[in-house]
Amino acid sequence: MRLAERGIPFAVAIVAIAVGYGLSVGLDGYFVYLGMSAVVAGISLLGLGVVTGSAGMISLCQLTFGAVGAWTVSALNEAQAPGGFLTWLVLGGLAAGVVGVLVGLPALRLRGINLAVVTLGLAAAADLALVQLQFPGVSGGISVERPDAFSDDRAYFQLAVVVLVLCCLAVHFLRRGRWGSAWQAVAFSERGTAAAGTSVRTSKLTAFAVSATLGGISGGLLTGQVGLAFPASFTAIQSLALYVLAIMSGAHLIDMAVFGAVLWVGVPELLKRWGIPQDWGFVVFGVLGVQALAGGGNLGTTVRQVWYRRARKEPAKLDLAAGTSAVEPVSPGPPVLTVRGLSVNFGHVAALSSVDISVPEHGVLGVIGPNGAGKSTLVDAISGFLPNAEGQVELGGSPLTGSPSNRARAGLRRTFQQDRVPPGLTVGAYLKFLARRRLTADEIGEALDFFGCPAARTPLSQVDVGARRLVEVVGHLLARPRVLLLDEPAAGLPHEEHVAFGERLRQVPARFGVSVLLIEHDLDLVRSVCDTITVLDFGRVLASGPQAEVLADPAVLKAYMGETEML
Amino acid sequence: MLQGALAGLAAGGLYAVLAVCLTLMSRLVRVVNFAQSATGMFGCYVAVFLSVHAGLPTWLATVVGIVLGGLLSALLGWIVSTWLAEADTGTRSAVTVAVLLLLISLSFILFGNKPQPFHPILDGPAVTVGGVVISQVTVVTVALAVLVAVASRIVLSRTPAGVRLRALSERPTTAELLGIPAKRLSVAVWAVTGVVSTLVISIVAPSQSNDATSLAMLVVPAAAAALLGGFRRLDLAVAGGLGLGLIQGAAAQVDGLSVVRYFLPFAVIVALLLWSQRKEVWDAAR
Numbered sequence: 029m030r031l032a033e034r035g036i037p038f039a040v041a042i043v044a045i046a047v048g049y050g051l052s053v054g055l056d057g058y059f060v061y062l063g064m065s066a067v068v069a070g071i072s073l074l075g076l077g078v079v080t081g082s083a084g085m086i087s088l089c090q091l092t093f094g095a096v097g098a099w100t101v102s103a104l105n106e107a108q109a110p111g112g113f114l115t116w117l118v119l120g121g122l123a124a125g126v127v128g129v130l131v132g133l134p135a136l137r138l139r140g141i142n143l144a145v146v147t148l149g150l151a152a153a154a155d156l157a158l159v160q161l162q163f164p165g166v167s168g169g170i171s172v173e174r175p176d177a178f179s180d181d182r183a184y185f186q187l188a189v190v191v192l193v194l195c196c197l198a199v200h201f202l203r204r205g206r207w208g209s210a211w212q213a214v215a216f217s218e219r220g221t222a223a224a225g226t227s228v229r230t231s232k233l234t235a236f237a238v239s240a241t242l243g244g245i246s247g248g249l250l251t252g253q254v255g256l257a258f259p260a261s262f263t264a265i266q267s268l269a270l271y272v273l274a275i276m277s278g279a280h281l282i283d284m285a286v287f288g289a290v291l292w293v294g295v296p297e298l299l300k301r302w303g304i305p306q307d308w309g310f311v312v313f314g315v316l317g318v319q320a321l322a323g324g325g326n327l328g329t330t331v332r333q334v335w336y337r338r339a340r341k342e343p344a345k346l347d348l349a350a351g352t353s354a355v356e357p358v359s360p361g362p363p364v365l366t367v368r369g370l371s372v373n374f375g376h377v378a379a380l381s382s383v384d385i386s387v388p389e390h391g392v393l394g395v396i397g398p399n400g401a402g403k404s405t406l407v408d409a410i411s412g413f414l415p416n417a418e419g420q421v422e423l424g425g426s427p428l429t430g431s432p433s434n435r436a437r438a439g440l441r442r443t444f445q446q447d448r449v450p451p452g453l454t455v456g457a458y459l460k461f462l463a464r465r466r467l468t469a470d471e472i473g474e475a476l477d478f479f480g481c482p483a484a485r486t487p488l489s490q491v492d493v494g495a496r497r498l499v500e501v502v503g504h505l506l507a508r509p510r511v512l513l514l515d516e517p518a519a520g521l522p523h524e525e526h527v528a529f530g531e532r533l534r535q536v537p538a539r540f541g542v543s544v545l546l547i548e549h550d551l552d553l554v555r556s557v558c559d560t561i562t563v564l565d566f567g568r569v570l571a572s573g574p575q576a577e578v579l580a581d582p583a584v585l586k587a588y589m590g591e592t593e594m595l
Numbered sequence: 596m597l598q599g600a601l602a603g604l605a606a607g608g609l610y611a612v613l614a615v616c617l618t619l620m621s622r623l624v625r626v627v628n629f630a631q632s633a634t635g636m637f638g639c640y641v642a643v644f645l646s647v648h649a650g651l652p653t654w655l656a657t658v659v660g661i662v663l664g665g666l667l668s669a670l671l672g673w674i675v676s677t678w679l680a681e682a683d684t685g686t687r688s689a690v691t692v693a694v695l696l697l698l699i700s701l702s703f704i705l706f707g708n709k710p711q712p713f714h715p716i717l718d719g720p721a722v723t724v725g726g727v728v729i730s731q732v733t734v735v736t737v738a739l740a741v742l743v744a745v746a747s748r749i750v751l752s753r754t755p756a757g758v759r760l761r762a763l764s765e766r767p768t769t770a771e772l773l774g775i776p777a778k779r780l781s782v783a784v785w786a787v788t789g790v791v792s793t794l795v796i797s798i799v800a801p802s803q804s805n806d807a808t809s810l811a812m813l814v815v816p817a818a819a820a821a822l823l824g825g826f827r828r829l830d831l832a833v834a835g836g837l838g839l840g841l842i843q844g845a846a847a848q849v850d851g852l853s854v855v856r857y858f859l860p861f862a863v864i865v866a867l868l869l870w871s872q873r874k875e876v877w878d879a880a881r
Contacts, residue, residue: 086689134868141627141685142868144692145818148629149861152812156857265808268696275689307703314697321690322678 037200041193048189052182060185061253062293067188068250070289071195072270073279075242080271081280082203082452083235084215086144089131089151090270093124093240094247095262099163100124101248102257105172106165113175117191117248124244125237132236136229143236151264158259171255188249195242196282202238203280209461211235212452220448223411224462225436225507269310272317278328287327343492344482346521348528352478355538360391360559364543365410365440365511370419372402372409372567379405380567382419385545387511390537392544394558394575396551398588401564403547404445407513411435411442424510437464439510443517449488449496456484462503475502478539479532494520498529505540512536513545518553530556555579563588596848598727603844604837605799606816608736611836612795613817614824615744616788621826623764624781626675627688628788629814633698634671635792636810638664639800640702643711653714661793667698668789669782676781680767695811702807713801732802736795740836743791744829760784816843816860822867839863 052060072090079087097120104116111119131150135143165171178187202208210231213221218228251257270292273279277288295309320326363386372380380402387393395403409417412432421428423440436442449458459472472484481499482491491499497520504512517533518526530553536542548554554561555575562572565587571578578584613632620628642660645651651659671694679687717731751757763770763777771777796810803809816839823838824831839860846856 084685086685086692088692131865134865134872141688144629144685144688145627145815145822146861146864146868148812149815149819149864152815153858153861155808155812157854160854160857263808264812265696265699268692268699272693272696275693305704307700310696310700311704314693314700317693317696318674318690321686321693322674 037197041197044193044196045190048193049186052185052189057181060181062297064181064185064188064249064253066289066293067185067192068246068253068289069270069292070192070286071242071246071249073274073277073285073288073292074192074195074199074282075239075246076271076274077279077281077285078199078203078211078242079235079239080274081278082208082211082215083232085136085232085235086141086271087147087236087239088144088271089147089154089264089267090239090243091247091262091264091267092147092151092154093128093243094250095154095158095257095259096124096127096240097121097244097247098251098257098262099247100244101172101251102166103164105251106168106170113173113252117245117252120248121241121245124247125241128237128240128243129233131240132233136232136236143232148264151267154262155259155264158262162259163257166256166258169256172251172257174252184252188253191245191249192286195245196286199238199242200282204457206461207231207234207238209450209453209457212450213461216450216452217448219413219432220444220450222413222432223436223442223444223448224503225433225441225464226461227431227433265310269313272313276313276316276320276326278326281328281332284326284328284331344486344490344495345492346480346482346495346498346525348480348525348532352532352535355535357535358390358538360537361389363387364389364424365545366420366422367406367410368420368422370406370409370417370421372405372414372417378567380409380417383564383567383569385562385569385572387543387545388560389543390541391560392533392537392546392558394554394561395545395547395564396549396554396561396588397564397570400566402567403564404515405567406564407442407515407545407547411440411513436507436509440513441504441507441509441511442513443497443500443504443515445515445519447493447496449500451487451489453488454484455482455486455488455491455499458488458499459484459503459506462500463506463508465507467506471506475506478502480528492520494522496520505536505542508540509542511543511545513547515547516549517546518548518550523550526550526553527556529553533557551579596845599848600841600845601727601729601733603840603842603847605730605733605736605802605840606843607837607840608733608738608740609795609799609803609813609836610816610820610839611740611833612736612743613792613813614820614832614836615740615747615829616792617814617817617821618824618826618829618832619747619784620788621684621821623760623784624672624676625684625687625764626691627684627818627826629688629691630671630694630698630811631691631788631792632796632813632817633695633811634664634668634789635794635796636800636807636813637667637698637702638662638789638793639713639797639805639810640706640711640807642797643713644706646714647712653716657716657797660797661790664793665786665790668792669786672782672785673778675785676778680777695814699807699811706807708807710804710806711800713805715801716798718801730802732799736799737837739795739798740833744833747829756780815864819860819863819867822864822871825871835863 076090079085100120100123101116135146174184178184210226214228214231221228273288277284279285279288296306299306299309365387367385370380370383397403408414410421412435428435456472460467479498479502501517518529534557536544558575561575561578563570563584570587571581571584616631620626638660641663642656646653646656675687675690719731720728721731721734722729759775760780763775763780820835820839821832823835843859846852
């Protein structure tokens with residue numbers, strides 16, 4: 029099974045290279061040249077697909093990276109540098125990648141929209157500068173030498189196809205791996221990414237760097253195709269058009285990136301043959317781009333839906349009916365997470381004022397309180413999402429500070445009340461992403477079965493919301509943190525499943541070696557799971573201690589249930 | 596150097612007006628409108644076409660162009676607020692990127708890709724101070740920048756419509772539930788910024804490099820200026836625009852800086868982003 033999964037991409041690659049060879053032999057010379065242009069555009073689009081499709085950002089200077097690649101190749105050619113064309117091509121890609129990182133660094137701390145502003149600025153500036161400077165070797169008419177084995181057009185086209193296929197393979201495996209999961213996660217939720225111990229900035233930067241590198245390779249290939257690079261091949265408006273095309277075709281899907289490239293070359297060619305001004309091509313792209321954005325779909329997803337004609341499946345649900353084998357319970361030990369004097373103020377509102385909490389090793393601490401008591405703020409503060417929080421947090425005896433992703437790596441994980449599970453991944457890929465370590469298939473299967481979650485191969489988009497949030501819990505447990513903070517994990521489940529979920533939660537310390545802080549409104553669930561309880565009210569600790577004592581405390585009854593209600 | 600800086604002030608006023616428009620759009624309708632200056636460019640080009648080829652008087656053609664710019668912008672606003680009402684800023688702004696491409700290409704088709712034979716609306720020096728000439732265009736654009744910023748400020752803080760707009764921008768759903776006509780107000784904001792951008796580009800374009808791409812790309816220095824105010828503060832957006840114009844004008848006088856000059860707006864953007872993002876901010880409130 030796994031071997032087949034590994035092998036399929038390579039089989040497709042070999043077929044693609046064979047098709048490329050067939051085309052290079054069978055087509056007439058003019059079309060081979062157009063084919064080269066399509067391959068070059070395909071590599072560029074593939075890169076854009078990574079940054080826009082997978083990571084959900086706006087990048088408007090893909091051809092500027094192409095210009096960096098072209099510049100590098102031209103300069104090395106002019107200087108007669110050792111290594112030959114293929115080495116220069118790789119160096120051109122790397123140079124563009126470095127420029128990408130430098131440009132991305134200031135932009136990626138915050139929003140994707142900042143990246144759009146920066147990249148448009150770069151594209152506009154590079155546009156003007158290139159016209160003035162011209163590429164190296166152009167003034168002397170020193171054109172770039174193709175490698176000896178690929179000097180004629182047909183052979184060079186074959187080379188270009190091989191490069192494209194290699195790039196596609198690289199992107200395919202990157203997207204299947206940690207980086208790819210991080211790109212999907214960051215596109216869906218930055219907070220969810222940070223909580224998984226992955227740096228938001230690094231994820232965005234890797235996406236942008238990969239995209240820029242591919243852009244550079246594409247520019248280098250183009251230089252080999254035309255001999256002398258000219259600024260007209262790398263204008264800002266073409267970068268814009270390429271971006272819109274990537275959005276419209278859904279270039280994060282590899283086949284769609286290739287198809288988009290065919291459009292990129294084919295549409296102007298058709299217009300030329302029909303005697304229509306070629307600028308209409310960009311107008312068409314623009315209109316279709318607006319349509320794709322407004323409709324929320326793109327060519328790729330539409331084609332796939334038509335292709336599969338899949339009946340809308342019922343979303344996968346939880347199955348908590350089966351009993352679980354009991355494990356030997358472990359008795360709670362000394363505190364593993366201690367919080368002292370935690371205060372959080374939003375303006376003049378004190379959301380938390382000097383809260384003390386401790387979670388015992390191998391224990392489950394329940395935190396309850398009415399709405400607005402500050403329970404979620406507590407989780408946010410402990411996990412590092414509120415840098416202005418005052419107080420000390422210690423995990424396993426050492427202070428816990430820094431960004432959320434640092435804290436997650438140090439062994440403190442949290443889940444969210446909201447749905448922060450990226451729908452673009454499968455259950456298994458998401459678990460691997462959250463766990464940040466090698467997982468065996470058995471480990472994954474066992475953990476999923478224990479919580480009654482859908483199988484690892486199910487796409488998360490097909491999983492209902494309640495089950496999705498349990499998958500999140502499973503993933504964080506598989507990361508083997510010291511402490512896991514659960515923010516209303518049962519909120520999306522039908523009430524009758526709360527008890528079954530509680531039974532499993534009780535076994536978590538023994539089964540996974542993780543201590544739990546549980547925030548929950550369902551008192552039945554809290555009663556069945558928690559040894560100790562802390563009650564929050566208006567940001568203060570109202571009571572704390574063993575379950576029975578706390579739940580019998582009159583002050584707690586009053587705050588939580590109103591005067592007259594009885595527990 | 597001083598003469599150069601003051602020559603750059605006309606462009607600075609243009610950047611400032613566009614920056615105010617960008618800031619208003621970002622604040623009130625959650626869009627970074629990349630087609631802001633392209634809309635103005637398109638309106639101006641139609642005006643030039645009408646006056647040169649259809650023989651309309653310059654002032655009338657200009658008015659028609661400005662109205663058209665407003666209508667184009669309103670149409671775009673209608674599309675965005677109809678189909679992307681709930682979408683995030685990124686997706687809404689991506690639409691304007693597609694529109695930017697569309698407008699540049701359309702203007703190439705309709706008007707060719709050469710600079711246009713503009714009839715200057717304003718021409719000649721306004722004042723001469725100590726041997727340094729300040730043109731009428733400079734005076735008008737700078738005044739316009741300040742005027743638009745102050746007017747926006749007054750409208751937003753002192754009028755019922757302004758209060759509704761602010762409510763709409765901060766809590767769209769709540770505002771709608773209160774019966775504020777969200778779509779109409781949003782489209783109105785789009786229309787007003789379209790009119791203002793076209794107006795200012797009509798004034799400055801005859802004395803600037805005015806091919807379609809250059810005019811459409813004016814959004815870059817304008818975005819740099821708007822970033823100084825974090826896409827929120829109008830006063831800083833104006834200051835940023837004027838400052839950037841002055842620096843660019845001064846740099847134009849130095850021969851060695853010719854290529855560096857192109858990268859000025861980009862460098863300003865990068866520097867401001869580095870400065871404004873010292874603190875981490877998350878993508879959702881919680």
